[in-house]
Amino acid sequence: MSDAQHGRILSHHGKELNVEYVDDQRQPQIKSCHFRANLESVVTGDQVLWCDEGDKGVVVSIEPRETLLQRPDSYGKLRPVAANISQLVIVIAPEPEAHHGLIDRYLVAAENMGIKCLLVLNKADLLQQTDYSALLNLIASYRKIGYEVLTVSAHSGDGFEELQSALNKEVSIFCGQSGVGKSSLIKKLLPDEELKIGALSEAATKGRHTTTHTQLFHFPSGGECIDSPGIREFGLWHMDADDILHGFVDLREHALNCKFRNCQHENEVQCGIKGAVSEGLLYKWRVDSYKRIIQSLNDVKMKNQDKKR
Numbered sequence: 667m668s669d670a671q672h673g674r675i676l677s678h679h680g681k682e683l684n685v686e687y688v689d690d691q692r693q694p695q696i697k698s699c700h701f702r703a704n705l706e707s708v709v710t711g712d713q714v715l716w717c718d719e720g721d722k723g724v725v726v727s728i729e730p731r732e733t734l735l736q737r738p739d740s741y742g743k744l745r746p747v748a749a750n751i752s753q754l755v756i757v758i759a760p761e762p763e764a765h766h767g768l769i770d771r772y773l774v775a776a777e778n779m780g781i782k783c784l785l786v787l788n789k790a791d792l793l794q795q796t797d798y799s800a801l802l803n804l805i806a807s808y809r810k811i812g813y814e815v816l817t818v819s820a821h822s823g824d825g826f827e828e829l830q831s832a833l834n835k836e837v838s839i840f841c842g843q844s845g846v847g848k849s850s851l852i853k854k855l856l857p858d859e860e861l862k863i864g865a866l867s868e869a870a871t872k873g874r875h876t877t878t879h880t881q882l883f884h885f886p887s888g889g890e891c892i893d894s895p896g897i898r899e900f901g902l903w904h905m906d907a908d909d910i911l912h913g914f915v916d917l918r919e920h921a922l923n924c925k926f927r928n929c930q931h932e933n934e935v936q937c938g939i940k941g942a943v944s945e946g947l948l949y950k951w952r953v954d955s956y957k958r959i960i961q962s963l964n965d966v967k968m969k970n971q972d973k974k975r
């Protein structure tokens with residue numbers, strides 16, 4: 667076996683890893699690798715050490731991660747999604763319908779990772795066809811809270827200059843529901859890359875995701891983007907109530923004005939959150955969204971206690 671050398675995980679599919687490295691001629695190469703069984707989950711974006719074993723390589727260690735996006739799988743086990751990312755790009759569209767609950771959860775995750783968030787409304791070409799005022803109001807609200815929202819169309823190319831410049835020098839992961847056009851956006855940015863684009867009807871009706879694994883792409887001008895499979899739910903059970911509040915950037919300052927440290931913002935006196943809602947300083951739907959997430963943490967806690975009994 668050769669000496670260990672440095673590499674970067676471009677994709678992870680089952681037991682297969684694609685590792686990018688620089689060869690003796692300083693040229694970028696890709697090697698198909700597997701990983702040592704004792705290694706914790708290796709993910710796209712990881713910096714690793716690997717050894718050449720001929721046809722295949724083997725990843726032997728993961729270098730310390732700067733950031734890690736993770737989420738619980740359907741069994742509640744926490745799974746890493748991607749490592750060393752600097753920006754979360756939350757893609758939404760008029761179709762399939764955007765749900766603010768999912769957006770809020772992504773925002774909480776990004777705030778707690780200390781990375782940038784960018785909201786991208788794709789399929790802007792559809793906006794003329796029907797009345798999407800609810801969606802446009804939602805976007806206006808996120809802008810007011812302080813988030814950047816770009817309006818783009820992977821089909822027409824509208825908004826792509828702004829999108830490209832927001833992605834420059836960042837390592838961005840594209841997240842969101844299945845069918846919003848994450849892969850279509852990346853394909854439009856990088857026409858030479860092979861990416862599968864799915865028919866929306868299939869994703870919506872059969873719950874099938876076109877993209878099945880997380881994959882990293884380079885921009886010629888610098889910066890990288892990661893395509894990921896669409897999701898329906900994003901559990902935050904691995905976080906505590908303080909993390910959730912930290913993730914609601916608009917709520918957290920008002921919560922400081924609550925009289926009680928453990929205020930539930932329901933019927934307590936001197937509640938900073940309720941006060942801010944009545945003064946029109948906070949959106950009630952954001953407060954409700956926050957409470958729903960807190961409730962979901964409590965539900966999981968109760969379930970776990972029941973199991974132990």
Ligand SMILES: Nc1nc2c(ncn2[C@@H]2O[C@H](COP(=O)(O)OP(=O)(O)OP(=O)(O)O)[C@@H](O)[C@H]2O)c(=O)[nH]1
Nearest residue numbers: 789820821845846847848849850864875876877896
């Ligand atoms: N009208 C319109 N349709 C779009 C646009 N971008 C993507 N689509 C369509 O939306 C559908 C889904 O696109 P994908 O890029 O596969 O969506 P995805 O988010 O990658 O989906 P998953 O991989 O399943 O998570 C395809 O039929 C695309 O042609 C757009 O700007 N306008």
Ligand SMILES: [Mg+2]
Nearest residue numbers: 848849876877
């Ligand atoms: Mg896709």
Ligand SMILES: [Zn+2]
Nearest residue numbers: 924929931937
């Ligand atoms: Zn309160």
